[in-house]
Amino acid sequence: MFILYKLFLALRTVFFGSFLLATLICVNVSSVMAQSELYTVTDVEADVTAANALEARNQAFEQAQNKAFSILAKRMLSQDELEDFEMPTGLALSSLIKDYEVENEKLSARRYSANYTIRFQDEAIRTFFSNRGLSYSDVASKPILVLPFMQTGRGTVLWSESNEWLQAWNEARGLDGLVPLIVPIGDLDDVKDIGDEEALTYNWRNLASMVRRYSASEAVILIANKMPGRSVGEERLEVQIYRTDNRPAPEYVQQVFQDFVKPSLDEKDGDAPNTLMQERTPDTYDMAVKKVMDALRQDWKDRTALASTERASADGVVKVRVQFQSLQQWAEIRRDLERVSGLDDVEIAGLSQREAYLNLYFPGGFERLLLALQQIDMRLLVGVNSPSSPEYMGGQSAQGGLYGYQNYSQGADDDIYELVYEHGASNSFKNMQAIKDRSYYQRF
Numbered sequence: 421m422f423i424l425y426k427l428f429l430a431l432r433t434v435f436f437g438s439f440l441l442a443t444l445i446c447v448n449v450s451s452v453m454a455q456s457e458l459y460t461v462t463d464v465e466a467d468v469t470a471a472n473a474l475e476a477r478n479q480a481f482e483q484a485q486n487k488a489f490s491i492l493a494k495r496m497l498s499q500d501e502l503e504d505f506e507m508p509t510g511l512a513l514s515s516l517i518k519d520y521e522v523e524n525e526k527l528s529a530r531r532y533s534a535n536y537t538i539r540f541q542d543e544a545i546r547t548f549f550s551n552r553g554l555s556y557s558d559v560a561s562k563p564i565l566v567l568p569f570m571q572t573g574r575g576t577v578l579w580s581e582s583n584e585w586l587q588a589w590n591e592a593r594g595l596d597g598l599v600p601l602i603v604p605i606g607d608l609d610d611v612k613d614i615g616d617e618e619a620l621t622y623n624w625r626n627l628a629s630m631v632r633r634y635s636a637s638e639a640v641i642l643i644a645n646k647m648p649g650r651s652v653g654e655e656r657l658e659v660q661i662y663r664t665d666n667r668p669a670p671e672y673v674q675q676v677f678q679d680f681v682k683p684s685l686d687e688k689d690g691d692a693p694n695t696l697m698q699e700r701t702p703d704t705y706d707m708a709v710k711k712v713m714d715a716l717r718q719d720w721k722d723r724t725a726l727a728s729t730e731r732a733s734a735d736g737v738v739k740v741r742v743q744f745q746s747l748q749q750w751a752e753i754r755r756d757l758e759r760v761s762g763l764d765d766v767e768i769a770g771l772s773q774r775e776a777y778l779n780l781y782f783p784g785g786f787e788r789l790l791l792a793l794q795q796i797d798m799r800l801l802v803g804v805n806s807p808s809s810p811e812y813m814g815g816q817s818a819q820g821g822l823y824g825y826q827n828y829s830q831g832a833d834d835d836i837y838e839l840v841y842e843h844g845a846s847n848s849f850k851n852m853q854a855i856k857d858r859s860y861y862q863r864f
Contacts, residue, residue, distance in 0.1 A: 588705035
């Protein structure tokens with residue numbers, strides 16, 4: 421059973437030129453959908469027993485709202501911010517919801533259960549956090565491919581059925597969100613690209629091919645190893661995290677630990693020696709999965725957090741030029757700009773048949789904008805045609821007059837960057853000095 425409830429839906433279509441009318445209607449619809457992914461919480465379970473079915477249903481929705489907002493807050497706020505965070509309730513919470521869906525409804529005389537997908541209003545959520553003085557991250561990362569290796573007495577294993585660490589990741593929930601995580605399916609292509617014993621000796625070209633196949637930004641190698649615990653009767657699961665982004669060899673980043681009690685013979689009441697361990701091991705691995713998720717996402721939050729004061733000022737603007745060869749390519753560029761997380765507005769200052777000048781309004785600083793653009797495969801380059809270049813004096817571009825842009829580049833302090841759309845970028849972007857990209861991780 422599938423039911424769609426609409427609280428309200430506001431769709432704003434912006435037209436940048438009459439010659440783009442038909443294309444941009446479709447572009448804007450898809451971009452609104454893409455932007456909402458960060459603010460969508462899926463598979464929220466609710467199960468309530470009450471005096472009657474109607475009351476149970478109403479309480480189930482309230483329960484789902486609370487769960488969904490709690491998940492969203494953990495997704496966007498740092499651990500420090502969450503410690504003193506107070507949840508909204510009642511109408512205050514309902515006003516933040518855009519719409520929701522209900523699946524798997526089960527109804528009896530007094531009990532109601534269902535799975536909810538709840539979509540929150542992005543601007544309302546950002547305002548809610550800012551008004552409470554909270555720093556939050558609204559820049560979604562590209563997916564990360566996780567490779568869970570298990571250390572054994574004879575080396576590492578990845579694709580083996582005995583790899584409990586991989587099994588835990590396959591069963592993990594909450595892989596979407598601010599930093600989406602992808603677990604490989606382990607088909608023939610995957611096995612060919614990285615083998616069981618190649619955790620730290622992989623062929624980087626093969627791994628790069630695998631990363632592209634999963635549309636990820638990079639792969640993270642997670643090597644789990646069981647070892648003695650700090651106390652008698654305890655064991656420890658140690659997980660080492662290695663980064664692989666655009667480098668021929670892995671780089672160690674961090675390790676996380678998960679302690680668990682080693683079962684004794686008395687506890688097992690004569691059962692086989694591994695019975696209790698088989699019951700406890702899944703919880704141990706699940707908790708280790710969560711710790712790794714938290715570590716990866718906390719680093720991203722630290723790098724992309726927006727303070728409430730920065731949001732209040734909202735005066736960050738970057739001026740860019742983007743070139744395109746066709747109407748279709750311009751539509752693709754516009755669509756992807758709408759997908760940039762945290763981008764307040766894209767203002768077109770000038771437009772011709774082959775290029776556009778844009779103002780990107782993005783609170784939180786230039787480095788934060790660079791990271792956000794990188795997540796949709798866009799880059800800012802230092803253009804050879806700077807604001808002081810004679811080619812830009814008077815607002816004339818290399819390809820003729822630029823409508824409405826005559827006075828845009830006159831300010832000596834106004835830098836105009838080249839915005840590179842990597843899927844089909846023009847050759848004129850070659851040989852420009854690229855702004856040095858920062859890798860996905862910094863040291864934790």
